[in-house]
Amino acid sequence: MKAIRVFVRSFKEAFKSVFRNFSLSAASVACTTITLILVSIAILVSYNIKNVTEKLENELTIVVYLEREATKDQAENLKKTIENIPNVEKVTYKSKDEWKFEMQNYSSTLNSTLSYLKENPLLDSYAVKVKDAKYLRKTADTIKEQEIVRSAEYGEGTVDKLVSVFDLIKRVTVVIVIALVLVTAFLINNTIKIAIFSRRSEIEIMRFVGSSNYAIKLPFVFEGLFLGIIGSIIPIIVTIYGYLIAYSKLNGHIFSRMIELVKPFSFVLYVSLILVTIGAVVGFFSSYRAVRKYLKV
Amino acid sequence: MKFISLKNCYKVYPNGVTALADINLEIQKGEFVFIIGPTGCGKSTLMKLLYREEKPTKGNVIVGGINVEKLRNRKVYKLRRKLGIIFQNFRLLPKQTVYENVAFPLSSNGIKDTEIRPKVLKALELVGLKDKIKSFPDQLSGGEQQRVCIARAIVNEPKLLLCDEPTGNLDPDVSKEIMGVIDSINKKLGTTIVMVTHDDQIVNRMKKRVITMDNGVVTSDVMKGKYKKHESN
Structure with a gap:
């Protein structure tokens, strides 16, 4: 029962803390927002490239x-x-x-x-x-x-070249997406680390009044989770509306009918899910690791 | 009945400084003890041993039945819940109200809200701050902040209150007030009190047991009543 009460309390505290430490929260959210927008663009572009190349390959x-x-x-x-x-x-x-x-x-x-x-x-x-x-x-x-x-x-020569070019493009885009996700994780991690560094005296006080490590960590971890989720809201809106607008403006294809864009639904929803997951997971683990530093474990 | 016992305690810091050398002390339950001495004499280190911020290099420390030097970092909270700590610089949570600050040791321990409220109000009443429960620390004076700190320290009804220069940042009148609050806690609740201070006036006025330290050793231990006027060096 006690553990559940500590859990619920931490949840509430984390929520309050996001607003009470407004400037730090705003910095973390802004950092998350910007990097996740980049990740979103990378995912949208690379998935479309993958889709087009696969379609063309299927025609072979x-x-x-x-x-x-x-x-x-x-x-x-x-x-x-x-x-x-x-x-x-x-x-x-x-x-x-x-x-x-x-x-x-x-x-x-x-x-x-x-x-x-x-x-x-x-x-x-x-x-x-x-x-x-x-x-x-x-x-x-x-x-x-x-x-x-x-x-x-099968049109030897040309097709062989085409296939190897497609293969290269697919590999490059995957590498770009992975690199961007890593950079995002690193940036969010650092911002949250700084936010928690400025509150290390708070952690010390918690230790002095007899809070267990679990009770100290939990509010910070939830806070990181909230910041990550809040930081993914704007990228999700940008993803959904941006892609819908782009899709309708381009009539669903680029250059020629050969290069069709991926249909917006449910593609944008999956991308949104990826964004919120990255935000939440990175926020969660960043704050977990940062708090651990100030606890004598 | 003894509540605190230190036997042959040594503390040598990693840089080679010997902060404490062969300390032997016993403090009874319900006692009020001052620890005095010049800066760097080891009194703060002694306090740190009592709330297990530091471990003794050698020797044995027992506080309220807990063998402090054997306590693992992860389990330190078990000791801290049995005692209250008051600091010179208050150490309140700046973004939390007076009520939340005082309630903190209970709420972070998973106590029910319905049980927390009467305890917090009782503690705030004892320190005379019941009308400020919604204020934030930066809206209070130094004396008021220290009283919040005291309320937070006693809300758990600890058997031991450790005070590390609680009046160090306060003017003489406010110091007197704060000492009155601490003394009444000792008398009303029977809480054992160990206080480190630099303030000779307080020590002379209160007429309690006084332990004097210098260079990491106890140079005198004057029991209550057998007290002579202390003068700073």
């Missing part, structure tokens, strides 16, 4: 042309073999007649040329979608080794 397909003499059974067997390759996600069949029809619709020159020929010169094919674009070449090579496969093409 290996087109497998079969030998003209391939029988229906052989084609079926090949499909099964391709489907069994671990990196393969989906295999779609497209017959030479479908190709012909598509090409005839594409241009009138092609139409007349194809109509002139008695026999369809095109080949039956499979469009193969892969799970991971990084292994596109390897998968294509495996397919090429199969019988009755005339060719397996």
Whole structure:
């Protein structure tokens, strides 16, 4: 019962203390706000980049042309073999007649040329979608080794480069986000440390009147938690409204329809959740560590 | 019945300074004891041993049945709850009201609010500050702040009150008032009082047991009644 009362009291005290030590609280909140806005921007941008690159990668397909003499059974067997390759996600069949029809619709020159020929010169094919674009070449090579496969093409060269560039961009953005989160943690930690340093006499008095370490730590820890949460309010508002406005102004895409932005809901809510979590966790642990310094543990 | 006992106590600070050398003392329950001596004689260190801010380098300190030198840092609060401490510079929580300051030792210990209120009001009444419960420390005079500090020290109804130059920052009239409050606590509540002071007037007027220290040793220990006028060096 006593421990619960100490807990509740600490909660109330922490709340009061945020307002009574207004200038220190304001400094901590301002620091948290600014850094979390940066984190938010980094997350929004990097997630969008990740989304675009993944979408583009998903568009990458290996087109497998079969030998003209391939029988229906052989084609079926090949499909099964391709489907069994671990990196393969989906295999779609497209017959030479479908190709012909598509090409005839594409241009009138092609139409007349194809109509002139008695026999369809095109080949039956499979469009193969892969799970991971990084292994596109390897998968294509495996397919090429199969019988009755005339060719397996995916735009070698260009696509290989594109995939490695995407990969690099994704890595860089992840590193930037992690670095920013660390910097944020460091800055918030230091501000709270200074705030608690200025109140070390308070901690000393608490010790003199017989407060247990638990009873001393708790109000400060809650205070850190509150400051972190309060500091994340403005970044959350900026994230939600900023992204919604940007999304509607840009009509949901940048430059071309190819580069689509991530839909605002529930994306902004997840980002907000990340921000409040960073604020709360960093606030909590920063004050915990700072108070510990002034307790003779 | 003895309440405080120090046996062959030594305190040597890490820088090599010997603050206390072979201190042997016994203080009975309900006694009022002055500790006097020049600056740097070790009286504050002696007080620090009693509330376990320092550990003796050698020897044995027992306060209210607790073996102080064996008390771990984490458990110090158990000793501190049994005693009240009054400082020269008051050490009140500046952002808390008089009521909250006095209630602090109880509330931080998880005592119910309904039990805290009568105790706080009783303590504030004893020091004559019942009408200032909503004030903040910086709105009070020095004497009033010291009275808040006394109220905070006695709210727990401790068996021992340690006073480290409680009148050091106050003028003679206010000092007299404060001493009156402390004396009445000793008489009314039977609280053992150990007071370090520089103020000869107080010592001479109160006529209590006086322990004199110099260079880390006890040079005289005059029992109550056998007291002669003390004069500063």
